Amino acid sequence: MSTLIKQDILVELLGNTGNGFEQVRAAGKEAFQAQGFPTNKSEEYKFTAITKKIEQSIQNFAPAGDFAVTAEQVKDNLFEGYAGDVLVFANGHYQPELSSVIDGVEVTPLSEKTDTALGSIAKSEKDPFCALNQSSFESGIFISIPKKSQIQKPILLLNFFKANAGQVIQPRIWIETGDFTEVTFINHSVNLSDTPYFVNKVVEVKGGVNTHIRYYKLQNEGKNAIEASTLETDIQKDGRFTSVTISLSGEMVRNNLSLNILGSNSEGNMYGLYLLNGKSHVDNHTNVDHTVPHAESNELYKGILADSSRGVFNGKIFVRQDAQKTNAFQQNNNILLSEDAVVNTKPQLEIWADDVKCSHGCTTGQLDEEALFYLQARGIAKDQAKGLLLYAFAGEVLEHITDESFREYCTELVQGRLGSKF
Template identity: 40%
Template sequence: MTTIESPHRVEDRISELYSMLDGHTLNGNSAALKNLRKKAIEAFAAQGLPTRKTEAWKYTPVEKKLSVDHTVYHENRPLPLSKEEAHAFLVPGIDAYLAVTVNGKYIAELSNIEGLPNGTVFTPIDQASGSLGDLLVSRLDTQSDSSKSPFVALNTAFLKDGLVLHVPAKVHVDKPIYVLHLFDTDAHTIVQPRMLCVAERESEVTLIEQYVSLNEASHFINVVSEWAVSQQATFKHYQIQDLNTASTAVFNQYAYQEQHSYFATHTSTLKGGLIRNNLEIVPDAEECESHLLGFLLGSGTMHVDNHTLVDHKKPNCFSNELYKNILDDQSTGVFNGKVFVHQDAQKINAYQSNKSITLTNKARMYSKPELEIYADDVRCSHGATTGQLDAEALFYLRSRGLSQKQARSILLKAFAHDVIDAIEFEPLRDYVDSRLLESL
């Protein structure tokens, strides 16, 4: 093992780790992949990490969460748990194709994806073979872009254990694909899950993801997901973020939509330390429908930043964005939702709503909707409200004999009901509901 002299900058430390691991743990056979990684580390070095002065990261001090003590997870630890123990984390009652990853790596013995229909491929990227493998590798980092995000660059530079999902044209995947991501690391470890999903024309698929910490170590989770939704395809995505309070997580998620496609993503953030969700949707053809929903249950000192972009490039599209936050204790929520309508993108209907309730005087919410519209025949709206529980409503309920706790729970459920009810799977909806009730 090479000894590294302690560098002064995190960026330098990362570059050194890259040099150390390249050609060893990051071997792989694909020259294309190797080339992609090399460009990514250069892009990372060129950009550097965001600081407090970076406008897009103004409220989220991520730079404090990465130090020169950090290492990038690369070893293969022995499996920390049995199949039974792993499955105990699953939301009960969901009939799905199940995949389990530990520290970003797919673990076949914990998974059960048998029976996926008609040529649907779901596999670690280094096992995607032949022409499909080449195709998928060629599509990596095309929705995301390492040159525009240091976190995407960081993930891409160390790309090894990524997963790919390929749904062929006209295939309807009959059950959701449920990916349970488990994290079991030492402190100061960067873990980088990666997933590329391609839904070919007229296909339909639902992906459920659940991110869970197995221990209390301060892992730094840097996710990159790319979703390509082809013509007339339907792609639905749900995710549950349930990480430990010492963790930091940056989710970089990108959807690209072709004509007449349907895309929906729904994030329930239930626990964590610092979480940043970067979500970018590009409806790059006419007749696209896009839904972005988020529910945040903030407690303790959680800090959760939802940073979204809907980039309407073509006319006749619909997008709807709904984020609801409940902030208890000293938690902080940030919402920055940008809707960009290009000059040629006429007849766009774009809606955005961000509503937050702070339950204590120490909870904080920063909300910043941004509409940038260059077309003249569009219908766009946004609304952002932050308030406390309505004292008169609480009194009304209590005057009917309901306890303070019951009254609060009724009002908070009512506040969050539209965003929670938007979850189409009843067991998942009940699970999020129950987590809300437990938190009171």
């Protein structure tokens, strides 16, 4: 570990113990000091040298503070036709004056909810960046949805990032839903600075019995952004959680997504698309833990990589001894459009039960030349035919987004990237 990171992170970040949660922060600090930043010997970060990247790009480890966001900026960054509610954040700091008042939903700064079970779902001992966030997050938000609430409109978590001299931004979000609820969250970030910065974000979702939660995330930040993102949820009896993660930009991005399946007749769905060019690096680490019988999980991640970009996929499915009648599916498919593009993929199954249906697999290759020839033979130009095939490949993930305005926005971004670059 470099002297630069060791001194600055421990002094500047671990020294931030304000806004309550003293015991939680102390536990995070202890966990981080025990783990340290991941090295090239860390198995979980074997193909993602994020510590080295932070060393090279982040020169000021002081937290990036709050800043003024205008109503016009919020309006300009809403999707065309979006009809949902909006919660606005500036470097992770909640902006209530720019946010919707959502009927029946409690939205409170974490500093006012210090009795929240923060860190009980995304445990700090599992990952150093999760521990770092827990020890030193500056600000955060508590969202609570009462029992039997059907939130018809989506809730947009609109994050504005603006950092100077390579600062650190550490958002923290706690979401809890009562039994028999349904809600959709959209997480979208807007970069207002071209300088390098490091975002270390943790979101914990505590689902109730028979809840249906959708969580969509779009990563389309600055090309100099470094991000470590952790999302972990507990899925209870008869519950369903669906995640869709679209990664389009960023110098180095690490996504940790974990589903803890704790109740029977529940379902966890994880879909991801990474569309990379230049020297972008995106690492998706997923974890599904089946602990009870009669539950299901589905996972599909797809990547299209050009230039010198790099993708990493490491997906783990655990089926515990008591989790009989589990049905688990996992697949990772990649298309490489350059000899310099690289994918490291490792789907994994660990099964201790004997009455299950589980499958996993991965593919990495180039565009189907026969399909390309078929389209060209019918009068379609090569570039257009190539774009059609790539979009058909990516569209299988996009179709899992149920909010029409956000799906169309993502579709336009993907089509624009495929049309202009590929």
